[in-house]
Amino acid sequence: MTTRTTSRATALAATGLLLTACGSGSGQAGPPSFEGRGPITYVAGKDTTGTVQPMLDRWNKAHPKEKVTFIQLPTDPDAQRQQMIQNAETKSDAYTVLSLDAVWTSEFAAHRWIDRLPEKRFPLGRMLKPVVETSRYRGGLYAVPGSSDGGLLYYRTDLLKKAGVARPPTTWAQMTAACAKVKRLPEAKGMSCYAGQFQKYEGLTVNFAEAVNSAGGTVTDPNGRPDVDTPEARKGLDFLARSFKDGTIPRKAITYLEEDGRQAFQSGKLVFLRNWPYAYSLAQRSGVKGKFATAPLPGLNGPGSSSLGGHNMAVSSSAGNKATALDFIKFMSSEDNTRTFLEDASVAPPYASLYDDKALIAQYPYLPVLKESILRAVPRPRVVQYGDVTSAVQQETYAALTGEKSSARALKDLQKALRKAVAL
Structure with a gap:
């Protein structure tokens, strides 16, 4: 979700060269000593699911001298x-303890804002490999996955069935065609086709990267160099810009964050929605309960690629009571507790076994789709100056979606901006 949200992934993926560009040398040092016990704070984005505080209450009851206070930051990841x-x-x-968007880990580690952690304290071998990799920097572990995330396509099963659409779309063209059929139904009057997250914030970077990757393009090449001024990237951005222009995506979606899209889908305003798995349990409590399902994100010629989302838990370098902090991270990231977050809030767990649990699949049928999404996902750039990179992506993508620039012009300008952002 955005608070995890916020948390997609691509050939924006940077190499070790980029990761060391602003080298502080922190990746070379061994783990610090974790000493001190007492009260600590847990810092994360606003909990829209209502599941975090009950978990903290469990910890606090068992550790009355080491209580955790929950500091909730804004919903906006930026x-x-x-x-x-x-x-x-x-x-x-x-x-x-900081709940970091997975893509921030390298930046925070490079600046020595978080401590290197002792790997043997955590069951990393039982977690999905792509998820664990987001918590590393220069060979060291600087955070522990608390959740993963992959984008899903939510769709109205009842309306597709009534419109004679047998399967969820795997391509953008199929999605547009399915929408046209659904919108001819009387009960679909006033509905829009599709929405994602298009406000100028991290969600826009995610949706842009997904579109580019799903059209066969990349944002950076395998060596971490910007490679966004290409025909493939243009096809991805063109899909989004054209969809705003022809009404496939409603004009109001230019202001959408995760929660805006979720609420629009739940209130019957959208046939399709790109969102994270957290929205599943909330939708099941709404008016679309029993009327929707999930599928992999569509792409240009077949299933697309999600950005790799999720949140990692790290220890602030300037914090006290770090022995308590380490134990708390182990508690929050345990398989049992991440299973609870899955069951109570549809938070994607980092543990591989939970995606294959038959009892969980019976209760949460989207799990196989989510596992596929995560394993196919492409990471956003793991670069030290991530803030500059995502800001440039948001600026140019927003200009294309609002018609201020053509896709071609926006991508040329983005290529220049990214070169400057990742310059050594």
């Missing part, structure tokens, strides 16, 4: 990141 950076730069001890 605002979360900025507040965490401000805390780190002032070396404040107000924040102890």
